[in-house]
Amino acid sequence: MQRSDYLIGKIFFALATLVVVIVFNFFLFRILPGDPIKAIVRSPRLTREAREKLTADFGLDKPVFFDAERLREGDVVGAFDTQFTAYVRALLRGNLGISFRSRRDVGEVLAERVWRTVVLVAAAETLALVFGMALGLASAWRRGTRLEMTILLWALFSWGLPNFFLGIILLILARGYLPVGGMVVPGLKPEDGWTYWADVGKHLILPTLTMAIVYTSSYVMIMRSSVVEVLSEDYILTAKAKGLNTFQILRDHALKNAMLPMVTMVALNLGYTVGGAIQVETVFSWPGIGRLMYDAVQLRDYPILQGTFLLLAVSVIAANLLADILYSVLDPRVKAE
Amino acid sequence: MEQFKEIWRAFRRRPMGIVGALMLFSVVFIAIFAPWLAPYDPDEKIDVEPGDLLAPPDAGHLLGRDDAGKDVLSQLIYGARVSLTVGFVASFMAMFIGTTVGLVAGYYGGRIGNALMRLVDFLLVIPDLPLMLVLISIWGRGLWKIILVIGILGWTGGARVVRSQVLSIKERHFVLRARAIGASSLRIIMRHVFPQVLPIILAQAVLSISGAIIAESSLSFLGLGDPTLVSWGMMLNFAFERAISRMAWWFLLPPGFAIVWVSVGLVLMGSTLEEIVNPRLKTHHLFDARRMVALVTGARPKDFELSRGLEAEGVTE
Numbered sequence: 171m172q173r174s175d176y177l178i179g180k181i182f183f184a185l186a187t188l189v190v191v192i193v194f195n196f197f198l199f200r201i202l203p204g205d206p207i208k209a210i211v212r213s214p215r216l217t218r219e220a221r222e223k224l225t226a227d228f229g230l231d232k233p234v235f236f237d238a239e240r241l242r243e244g245d246v247v248g249a250f251d252t253q254f255t256a257y258v259r260a261l262l263r264g265n266l267g268i269s270f271r272s273r274r275d276v277g278e279v280l281a282e283r284v285w286r287t288v289v290l291v292a293a294a295e296t297l298a299l300v301f302g303m304a305l306g307l308a309s310a311w312r313r314g315t316r317l318e319m320t321i322l323l324w325a326l327f328s329w330g331l332p333n334f335f336l337g338i339i340l341l342i343l344a345r346g347y348l349p350v351g352g353m354v355v356p357g358l359k360p361e362d363g364w365t366y367w368a369d370v371g372k373h374l375i376l377p378t379l380t381m382a383i384v385y386t387s388s389y390v391m392i393m394r395s396s397v398v399e400v401l402s403e404d405y406i407l408t409a410k411a412k413g414l415n416t417f418q419i420l421r422d423h424a425l426k427n428a429m430l431p432m433v434t435m436v437a438l439n440l441g442y443t444v445g446g447a448i449q450v451e452t453v454f455s456w457p458g459i460g461r462l463m464y465d466a467v468q469l470r471d472y473p474i475l476q477g478t479f480l481l482l483a484v485s486v487i488a489a490n491l492l493a494d495i496l497y498s499v500l501d502p503r504v505k506a507e
Numbered sequence: 508m509e510q511f512k513e514i515w516r517a518f519r520r521r522p523m524g525i526v527g528a529l530m531l532f533s534v535v536f537i538a539i540f541a542p543w544l545a546p547y548d549p550d551e552k553i554d555v556e557p558g559d560l561l562a563p564p565d566a567g568h569l570l571g572r573d574d575a576g577k578d579v580l581s582q583l584i585y586g587a588r589v590s591l592t593v594g595f596v597a598s599f600m601a602m603f604i605g606t607t608v609g610l611v612a613g614y615y616g617g618r619i620g621n622a623l624m625r626l627v628d629f630l631l632v633i634p635d636l637p638l639m640l641v642l643i644s645i646w647g648r649g650l651w652k653i654i655l656v657i658g659i660l661g662w663t664g665g666a667r668v669v670r671s672q673v674l675s676i677k678e679r680h681f682v683l684r685a686r687a688i689g690a691s692s693l694r695i696i697m698r699h700v701f702p703q704v705l706p707i708i709l710a711q712a713v714l715s716i717s718g719a720i721i722a723e724s725s726l727s728f729l730g731l732g733d734p735t736l737v738s739w740g741m742m743l744n745f746a747f748e749r750a751i752s753r754m755a756w757w758f759l760l761p762p763g764f765a766i767v768w769v770s771v772g773l774v775l776m777g778s779t780l781e782e783i784v785n786p787r788l789k790t791h792h793l794f795d796a797r798r799m800v801a802l803v804t805g806a807r808p809k810d811f812e813l814s815r816g817l818e819a820e821g822v823t824e
Binding site for chain 1: 631633637728731759763767
């Protein structure tokens with residue numbers, strides 16, 4: 171099998187997953203007991219006109235998924251004039267609905283907030299990767315020493331630490347030294363230039379640190395095990411015999427070979443990272459996608475909830491596809507014909 | 508039965524596993540005997556003075572009082588019941604689904620097996636916590652709903668491990684012999700394959716309990732816990748909403764450390780068990796990353812790496 175076949179297979183799986191997520195997202199909000207959209211339309215406080223408008227907007231007068239009656243009559247196009255196709259058509263136009271509470275376009279709200287979460291997650295992942303690789307390498311290299319034991323016990327402890335609890339602890343400790351909530355001091359505006367961005371950076375420290383500490387542990391573990399495995403290979407002995415020093419061996423052999431599982435791990439972790447972002451953004455009132463989701467849960471703002479979930483799922487699918495592509499570049503076996 | 512005696516003999520020689528088991532059983536003990544251990548009944552109506560609200564620890568209330576003037580220690584003790592119930596029941600459910608899927612996918616293979624493994628791959632890329640949030644907020648809050656959601660989303664790791672074991676077991680002689688004398692597939696699975704994978708399932712189950720406990724506390728912290736029960740996550744939610752401005756550490760810290768305590772105990776115990784029963788983990792060092800990864804993702808990095816590489820070469824299992 172060639173590399174292009176491998177990639178086509180992966181892209182196909184990602185697209186299939188995407189379709190399933192969209193169908194799933196539709197059904198989640200239509201079929202479950204307590205269907206939020208129908209509940210809104212049935213509200214006795216609505217005027218008749220408003221109710222009819224909502225019914226038409228959501229296509230509630232149409233069948234949910236498929237009109238078997240019209241298909242039997244030979245009307246193939248009409249059979250698919252349903253709530254589901256109305257949803258997909260709106261989605262393709264980038265229309266994610268209107269927030270129940272703020273009355274704003276969901277896509278607009280998401281676009282405004284998404285970079286804040288991206289910055290937070292990227293900073294935390296980078297920190298976690300750097301520390302995870304360094305500590306993992308150190309513990310594998312110094313195997314059987316007290317250093318290794320300390321690193322491993324710490325990794326185990328922080329692994330059992332819920333994100334939000336670590337956030338609360340750091341919040342208590344750092345209170346008075348660092349800003350503990352929000353994104354920027356009230357009053358500062360992006361037009362203020364440097365002062366504004368410096369303040370955003372300061373607000374970013376605690377949430378980033380919280381996520382980074384929790385996510386470091388899994389990188390430590392995986393880095394350590396792959397380096398231990400590499401160091402027991404015969405070619406390490408060869409490298410030593412050639413007269414390379416320890417630093418060169420660690421850099422050229424151990425680090426390089428450990429990259430593959432790390433790439434996989436980063437992609438797999440992303441699903442957990444966005445979950446962690448919800449908790450951490452809640453603790454530090456960081457106004458990103460996670461905090462938005464928390465607020466939407468409290469306010470029962472279903473269009474926001476649906477849009478956020480779709481965005482998160484799509485990003486994780488895309489990241490996994492990206493990891494697969496990166497993997498095929500890094501792993502020579504994938505290139506083999 | 509014989510194999511469990513053997514596992515126990517290996518287990519009791521590993522200090523980390525014993526420590527983990529003791530950590531877990533201390534919490535189980537507290538949960539069972541909560542009414543005798545807790546100094547106060549958390550459901551009891553009490554008269555509160557304004558000074559009692561968030562009162563710091565004293566002789567009568569070793570961990571102080573919460574925002575309603577109730578004893579924090581008693582709530583902590585009763586909270587163990589909620590967290591352990593969710594952990595054990597959700598994990599049992601996840602293991603039941605995961606084992607069934609793993610047995611079917613591994614034993615029958617072919618189209619059914621492939622379809623099931625695609626489903627596993629699909630669930631692996633869907634972010635868990637956001638999906639749980641969406642499900643619970645539409646469906647409504649309740650203990651059983653939380654357990655069901657965690658159980659239904661948590662079985663993929665178990666399915667992967669069971670399947671990979673079944674793939675090798677079904678080629679062994681005793682299975683081939685049973686098939687040759689005409690035993691039905693169902694009988695072979697139940698009588699010959701299942702007992703072989705049972706120990707690995709148990710190790711996985713112990714590990715998945717800690718995942719379920721953390722998931723429950725995250726949901727409760729985000730305000731989606733069962734409103735009629737006070738779990739550790741719920742205590743943290745209350746504490747975060749109302750006690751943080753008063754710096755009431757006696758209300759904030761205990762429930763969080765309780766979660767850490769029980770989940771570290773479970774991970775120590777589960778990874779020791781897995782090390783004993785899973786022949787694929789050859790390294791004899793206690794904290795091997797592969798176990799942590801199996802725990803976190805349900806995949807082993809090595810498997811993952813290999814299957815990605817081999818797939819590219821056109822080789823499948």
